[in-house]
Amino acid sequence: MSRKSQPETPDWRTRLRRAIRWVETRVPPGLRSLLGLLLMVGGVFGMLPILGFWMFPLGVALIWIDLRALWRHFRNG
Numbered sequence: 001m002s003r004k005s006q007p008e009t010p011d012w013r014t015r016l017r018r019a020i021r022w023v024e025t026r027v028p029p030g031l032r033s034l035l036g037l038l039l040m041v042g043g044v045f046g047m048l049p050i051l052g053f054w055m056f057p058l059g060v061a062l063i064w065i066d067l068r069a070l071w072r073h074f075r076n077g
Helices: 012-026 029-044 055-076
Strands: none
Touching: 012 055, 029 055
């Protein structure tokens, strides 16, 4: 009997790239920034139940997606 090989699960970098690409294509820029700000505000109150400190870096990442495009636009003139 031959064993079927299981497909390899992608590493965390591949998953992160896919998630970023999904957010860039599916979520409008204004909404990304608003969600990022809301996540950052929620991250400040991380000691409360439901909210957590994980929210702050995720909010920064969402805002950075928009800032990166804006930065390229101003840099290239």
